[in-house]
Amino acid sequence: MKKRVRILAYPYVVWMAIFIVVPLFLVLIYSLTSGDIHDINSLQFSFESYQKVAEPLYLKVIGDSFLLAFISTVICLILGYPVAMIIANANPKYRSLLLMLFLVPIWMNFLLRTYAWMSILSPNGIINRFLAFLGLPRLEIMPGNVAVLLGMVYNFLPFMVLPIYTVLSKIDKQVLEASSDLGGNRVVTFTRIILPLSIPGVVSGITMVFLPAVSTFVISGLLGGGKTPLIGDLIEQQFLFSRNWHFGSALSIILMIMILISMAIMSRIDKNGQEEGGKAG
Amino acid sequence: MEMGRNLIEIKNLTKRFGDVTVVNNISLDIKENEFVTLLGPSGCGKTTTLRMIGGFEEPDEGQIFFEGKLLNPIPAYKRNINTVFQRYALFTHMNVFENIAFGLRIKKIPKNEIEKRVKRMLKLVDLEGFEERYVDSLSGGQQQRVAIARALVNEPKVLLLDEPLGALDLKLRKEMQIELLDMQRSVGITFIYVTHDQEEALTMSDTIVVMNNGVIQQVGTPEDIYNEPINRFVADFIGESNIIEAIMPEDCKVAFDNVVLDCVDKGFAPNEPVDIVIRPEDIRIVTNPDEGMIKGTVRSVVFKGVHYEMIIESDAGREYMVHRTIAFPVGSYVGMNVQPFDIQVMKRGDPL
Numbered sequence: 001m002k003k004r005v006r007i008l009a010y011p012y013v014v015w016m017a018i019f020i021v022v023p024l025f026l027v028l029i030y031s032l033t034s035g036d037i038h039d040i041n042s043l044q045f046s047f048e049s050y051q052k053v054a055e056p057l058y059l060k061v062i063g064d065s066f067l068l069a070f071i072s073t074v075i076c077l078i079l080g081y082p083v084a085m086i087i088a089n090a091n092p093k094y095r096s097l098l099l100m101l102f103l104v105p106i107w108m109n110f111l112l113r114t115y116a117w118m119s120i121l122s123p124n125g126i127i128n129r130f131l132a133f134l135g136l137p138r139l140e141i142m143p144g145n146v147a148v149l150l151g152m153v154y155n156f157l158p159f160m161v162l163p164i165y166t167v168l169s170k171i172d173k174q175v176l177e178a179s180s181d182l183g184g185n186r187v188v189t190f191t192r193i194i195l196p197l198s199i200p201g202v203v204s205g206i207t208m209v210f211l212p213a214v215s216t217f218v219i220s221g222l223l224g225g226g227k228t229p230l231i232g233d234l235i236e237q238q239f240l241f242s243r244n245w246h247f248g249s250a251l252s253i254i255l256m257i258m259i260l261i262s263m264a265i266m267s268r269i270d271k272n273g274q275e276e277g278g279k280a281g
Numbered sequence: 282m283e284m285g286r287n288l289i290e291i292k293n294l295t296k297r298f299g300d301v302t303v304v305n306n307i308s309l310d311i312k313e314n315e316f317v318t319l320l321g322p323s324g325c326g327k328t329t330t331l332r333m334i335g336g337f338e339e340p341d342e343g344q345i346f347f348e349g350k351l352l353n354p355i356p357a358y359k360r361n362i363n364t365v366f367q368r369y370a371l372f373t374h375m376n377v378f379e380n381i382a383f384g385l386r387i388k389k390i391p392k393n394e395i396e397k398r399v400k401r402m403l404k405l406v407d408l409e410g411f412e413e414r415y416v417d418s419l420s421g422g423q424q425q426r427v428a429i430a431r432a433l434v435n436e437p438k439v440l441l442l443d444e445p446l447g448a449l450d451l452k453l454r455k456e457m458q459i460e461l462l463d464m465q466r467s468v469g470i471t472f473i474y475v476t477h478d479q480e481e482a483l484t485m486s487d488t489i490v491v492m493n494n495g496v497i498q499q500v501g502t503p504e505d506i507y508n509e510p511i512n513r514f515v516a517d518f519i520g521e522s523n524i525i526e527a528i529m530p531e532d533c534k535v536a537f538d539n540v541v542l543d544c545v546d547k548g549f550a551p552n553e554p555v556d557i558v559i560r561p562e563d564i565r566i567v568t569n570p571d572e573g574m575i576k577g578t579v580r581s582v583v584f585k586g587v588h589y590e591m592i593i594e595s596d597a598g599r600e601y602m603v604h605r606t607i608a609f610p611v612g613s614y615v616g617m618n619v620q621p622f623d624i625q626v627m628k629r630g631d632p633l
Contacts (some may be wrong), residue, residue, distance in 0.1 A: 046463070135360075135470075172368065172369035172370060174366045174367070174368055175370045175371075176370065177335075177337050177357070177364075177366070177370065178364070178366055178370040178372075178431075179337075179383070179408035180336075180337075180356070180358040180361065181335060181337075181357055181358070181362075181363055181364045181366075181432075182383050182387065182431065182432075182435065183358050183359075183384050183387040183388060184356075184358055184383075184387055185356075185358050188387055192383075193372060196374045197374055247467070269329045
């Protein structure tokens with residue numbers, strides 16, 4: 001029985017090996033070499049690409065990427081938590097409908113959604129035409145970081161709401177009643193019961209928003225107009241246009257390491273948060 | 282134990298969920314230091330009544346008074362009442378100490394005072410040394426004790442308990458019944474206890490309130506409820522019973538199946554149809570059928586531990602449940618006798 005089940009996993013293991021482990025390994029090799037990528041004999045071990053990453057120009061790109069991802073994650077959290085609460089507290093009859101309404105945008109193609117934002121925000125877009133119609137000054141946010149943030153928040157908000165909603169909807173109503181029974185008003189019940197119990201959802205929401213946000217390249221290209229290149233754009237550029245696969249690979253490895261570090265920090269916060277809830281609550 | 286003045290007065294309380302009237306116009310007084318049990322089958326409105334006292338449901342009609350003051354507009358968190366919930370509802374992200382201290386911390390009680398009171402509670406519920414444990418790592422019985430301690434530490438005037446022992450196994454339940462009673466006596470506060478377990482109600486209560494379909498059927502001491510059920514529902518719900526449709530030809534006589542028995546009830550109209558209750562343990566069996574008021578044949582014998590449960594079919598074809606410590610063989614023809622005061626006469630209600 002056990003053996004059979006294991007056999008079922010083989011195709012997946014093979015898949016993983018061919019399409020994930022091998023490419024990752026190649027990326028690592030490219031990042032640590034220089035020379036013509038099409039000619040194996042010309043490849044030489046080199047830290048050149050990593051030295052390039054350390055140049056101020058590129059460090060700024062990485063910094064900008066993390067900053068924008070951080071800001072959009074915070075905005076998603078601030079917007080998403082109340083939404084998740086509202087859905088979780090809604091009448092069960094309408095809960096799934098509400099959730100679906102909220103998730104419908106995800107069903108549409110990511111690019112389409114971003115193009116839609118372009119036509120709304122662009123200098124001759126819907127908003128500006130409406131403002132012009134009213135005789136008001138133009139809104140000049142696109143291209144720019146504000147438009148990029150808007151696009152990121154819009155695209156990634158559902159990934160914040162879903163995990164928080166899942167955790168909130170699992171909290172036993174009787175536990176909240178117990179809090180008010182013991183003298184806790186709404187504020188106390190929220191800060192000492194609901195919030196600490198929802199930390200795991202918040203942590204996975206932050207992870208699920210921060211990761212795609214930090215590595216995104218379409219949003220910044222389309223809505224930011226290349227004003228603030230992000231690390232994702234830079235990697236795309238290296239592979240598709242500059243043809244510098246070594247540098248692109250080095251950037252990818254650096255991004256991966258930084259993501260792994262931030263995930264490790266998040267899981268630490270998750271654990272601490274729960275323990276602290278126990279002590280402080 | 283002394284019971285004083287009324288602590289809670291419930292007047293014409295009604296609660297509807299949609300079209301269903303869950304609690305229908307009930308009135309009830311609960312005294313200080315009283316152990317009151319709301320008893321009834323599931324869906325009878327007992328838990329809803331409790332939740333209205335606790336402030337978790339708003340009554341549609343009627344008032345609840347607490348120490349003479351109207352309780353209706355006061356939110357749950359401002360009521361000097363605490364609850365032990367059915368599923369305990371402990372805070373899983375806190376340890377035992379913090380669970381119990383929760384109410385005191387909200388009241389901003391000084392730290393050393395909190396420490397003292399929590400320790401005292403842990404001692405009362407026999408959980409000393411469990412302060413640092415997380416509630417998930419505790420057994421059902423231990424979680425139950427934490428829930429009780431968490432409520433009692435606030436020194437409420439009233440403790441509401443919603444089927445608190447329902448999730449425990451039989452042996453633990455019996456132990457906890459005794460412990461709860463001890464606690465109630467030692468802290469001297471009013472307990473309002475909800476259960477569907479009639480034995481639990483009989484064991485623990487000063488007063489039992491039997492409910493069915495949102496209506497109070499009978500209020501009385503366990504002895505009253507058991508010995509003098511007011512109607513067929515109460516008789517049937519509390520303990521085993523033989524319920525017989527009879528008429529009262531005159532005071533102190535009941536007639537059915539061509540037998541006339543003496544009883545002690547008066548005040549019914551001549552030939553009024555009534556229901557009578559005879560508890561299985563109140564029927565005595567004699568080997569000589571001619572010495573019995575009712576004659577019958579033993580149809581089955583089941584050993585129940587303390588006693589044998591026998592079904593005896595009378596000559597008129599009626600089956601009687603009889604509890605005796607001595608078994609009579611199946612098929613034997615015997616006589617049955619009932620003492621007049623063991624026959625409880627009730628007004629005829631709706632057939633069950």
